[in-house]
Amino acid sequence: MRDLSGLIQLLLTLLIFVPFERLFAARPQRIFRRGLLTDVTFLLLNGWLVTVGLIVITTVAILVNRSILPSAARQAIDDLPYLVQVPLVIVIADLGVYWAHRMLHDVPAMWHIHAVHHAVEELDWLAAVHQHPLDVMFLKAGSLFPLFALGFSTEAIGTYVFVYYWQSCLVHANVRLSYGPLRHILVSPEFHHWHHSSEMAARDKNFAGIFSFYDLLFGSIYLPKGQTAKTFGVDNPMPSSYLALLAYPFMVWASRFKRHDPSST
Structure with missing residues (x-):
């Protein structure tokens, strides 16, 4: 059932974004662009790798909720109606995404993971999935860990995941959208393209x-x-195949370790 719903979601995304990008293209770009097959591989295979990390993240967060969070706080959040929880969940989760994302840029060792995502040189909606599994896990930890630790409902968290999926496709899409006066409130494709x-x-x-x-x-x-x-894109040459991109941060780490290891000389 889960595989079927995932396939339906993918087909719906294709039906929406392919014509959307044709009608409102920000830059001339072919549908079958460079790196498309690699991105399709990320789409098909990353989920299996990320699921293990998500299980660990949610399990630890639930343990924190049950063993550390005061019962009064748990009850207060549990009593909040769904329509109150959803905006709170989105605001909290996006704050977590902000700082997790910023760390991926600011910490040199973590940048080598995130560089895989920035290696994309032709942005479109599918570029959203061009991420190293460790990158995805870290961003999910930033967003989902506080939500499960605080004890928000699965319905509210599920709504955030749904919103974030479509938002991620939209902001990577090759479309002209700036949001005008709302550009300093909501993330638009224009905003994320600059990133x-x-x-x-x-x-x-x-x-x-x-x-x-x-x-x-x-x-x-x-x-x-x-x-x-x-x-x-990034300044340095990056691999183009899925397996080489998975190995990329480990190869960089090993190279730097060897360069700083006195025994290697």
Whole structure:
């Protein structure tokens, strides 16, 4: 049943975003672009690897909820109606995404994991899945761990996961959308495209997933008026195949360890 629902979701995403990108393209780009097959492989295989991490994250978070969180706090959250929980869940989760995402950029060892995502040079909706499994797990830990630890309902958390899925596809999509006066409140494709930009001024900016005001609040926003991001990717050459991209951070770590290991000389 889960596989069927996943297939339906994928087909629905295709039916929405492929014509959407044709009608409102931000840049001329083929549907069958470079790296498409690699991204399809990420889409089909990453879920199995990430599931193990999600089980660990949710299990530890539930243990924290039951053993550390005061019973009064658990009861207060449990008593909140679904329509109150959902906005709270989205705000809390996106704050977690912001700081987890920022750490992936700021901590050199973690950047080598996240660089796999930034290796994409032609952005479209499918680029959203071009992520190392460790990258996905870390971002999920930032967003889902506090939600399960605080004891929000599975329905409210499930709603956030649904919203985040569609938001992630949208902000990576090759479409012209800036949101006008809401651009400093909500993350738009324009906002996130700058995050992927290879331009120096845009480096390490725009970390939020849903609410751009987090970047405004923490001084990491980059949205030059009247301009759009045009080139994407990282400075150093990156592998192009799925298995090589999975191995990439481990190869970099091993290389740096060997370079700093006195016994290797």
